[in-house]
Amino acid sequence: MPDIQVILADLGWPLAIALAWLSGEFVHRWTRLPRISVYGLVGFLLAQAFPEALSSGASSNVTILANMAFGLILFEFGYRINLHWLRINPWIAVSGLVESAATFGVVYLIAHLTGMPPLTSLLLASLAMSTSPAGVLRVINEENSSGQVTERVLHLVAINSVIAVFVFKVVVGFWVFQTSGSLTQAVSHSGIELLVSAAMGAVMGFIVPALLRRLGALAQDGTIAFALGVILLVAASRAFDVSPVLATLTFGLAARHKRVAFSRTERNFGGIGELLTVLLFVFAVSTLEWERVVDGAGLAAVLLLARFLVKTASVAAFAHVSGIWWRKGVLTGIALSPMSVFVTLLLEQTKYMGIVLVDELAALTAMTLLLEVVGPMITQRALIWANESPSQEEK
């Protein structure tokens, strides 16, 4: 007779994913709320009810799959970024830099005022700058939205996520330097890691399109080749301890600027991509604990409100000069709400160094949960209010 604990451990994740998917479908059909919000909520509730069944270590299969899922989304995200636009209309880049810097400053200030240690405040501020590419892209694809809010959100997320990874790594480097006293070690943990990640992505972005061109089968085989590229890149990033986030994002960017077809009909990488997304969003909250959420709720609410206001005001300030009306500027800022998945995976990769911010910092736990569930809803609302999502009768 098999042990009930063993059965639960084996069935835990598949059941959680199935339940999350089913709930996502029902709730989306009834309320039109984003599916990913439901995945997160179901994942969190199940993780509280059955903590043993949904456990995941840094090298567990689930963590690896979640990283793959995130890699696929980041590739697709990078593929949609047009760097040329940032040169033609520099105000987009300026608003990205300003909203990131202002968010960093305000969150650091609030954290500092509440008596948080400077290093923790810096890490928290750097994470708060980012918007989750996964959350935003999934909502955009689900809504099939198009227009200036959609385009700008994608580009601003790319800017603030890259800055967030960069600043986060620099702070981590600084932390390594403080604890180990070794400058070499500190530099290798930040600068070199970033450079190597980007280089790996760029090389993959060169190899895959070249291979596809040689095969002469761009339209048919593009999706599989890119998916395999992402899987290899994520595995290599883990093996070399570099950032899969930057690597996969750079891969997408490089492939796009090589003008290689990634068929639009294969958005989300088809059915397998959808499946991995459910896993990713369930996984992202499975490490959070209810007690910490409650403990940190107060500070989290203040930080989130500040982040929301700063981002919205910063983007809206440059709306007119960058060619849109102020209303769309405000909505672009509002759409930058999601944050959680990005944060979870970034911290997951830093855990081995002893930085376990999510466990130590109750406010971050609450922020992550809130933004995983509510963030996509806010982005969806912003797209609907901007008239960039087809109305219900047109869908």
Place this chain on the structure above:
Amino acid sequence: MALEEFKSSKPLTMGVELELQLISLSDFDLTASSPDLLHLLSRKPFPGNVTPEITESMIEINSDVHTNHTELVAQLQVIRDTLVQAGEQLNIGICGGGTHPFQKWSDRRIFSKPRFKEVSELYGYLAKQFTIFGQHVHIGCASGDDALFLLHSLSRYVPHFIALSSSSPYVQGNDTLFNSARLNSVFAFPMSGRAPFTQSWHTFEHEYFAKMEHTGVIKSMKDFYWDIRPKPEFGTIELRVCDTPLTVERAAALAVYLQSLCAYLLERREAAPEEDDYLVYNYNRFQACRFGLDGTVVHPKTYESLSLREDILTTLRKMEPYGAQLGATAGLQHLMQVTHEGSDAHYLRQQFDASGSVEGVVDAAIHRFRGR
């Protein structure tokens, strides 16, 4: 509502309308961005006119009324530069071409305007499938009778315009093997095709139009999607068979070819048009759509089979004196070049071969429209 009186306009003046595609530079698909683009363009004076089209992924521009090629092409170039600049500011690519090579019609959104909503209500999915892009050319006529005479006389030359402007070989991601697949979408509309054979404006107005109006099927001239239709409120005839070319220079050349042909036909040296001319009309139209310049057409009077390319070249040569008089020589020479080098459809197929993808085709069309 009775048909408007035909306003007399200066003969052989011309105006051009171009329906253009709005492309997302993120993934080269059509993007529902006309409200954003129109907002940005409304901030400064526009050198012509720009209006929304039935779906939010399209806009229409039109030139002022011109008498010669130089002025027309100059204005179209200024319009193009203004559009390209605004598009770049918003990350929107703008291009010609009669169809978008891989868009899904079901993704399109109807522009929020009562007439477009009505059309969508009546025609269902045909309205969204109407996300196709054409060039319309207006030629001024002194009277309604002249307009109808020109309309029917021009029917023999309709395949020329289809073949020379053809730029829609790809639909829904596949090569249709047509050079102009766009016209097949227009044909789905019940009020499309040729106009009824009448050469008197009085008869057209009091017999045909009045009866049609009485049936309740149509309310105004806008409800007819004919290949050539009279436009009484402007005092023009409007040729509607052309795909939007990939460049404004070709658009101007097509306009002056029509202008020259009208000048020639108004001299009434050719045999008068008659109902039987339409016996071969649909066949010739199909040949031009399917095979482009390589098509074979049947002469409506002699029933002789003609190579479309040869027929166009012969006609272009015949138009030279009229072109010289109207200041259209450069435009006619441009089209002479097209008969040698191939149409835009040919160019787009070359781009597919070079890039290996329909996205690459869209990218090439965007670059070609920029003219830089």
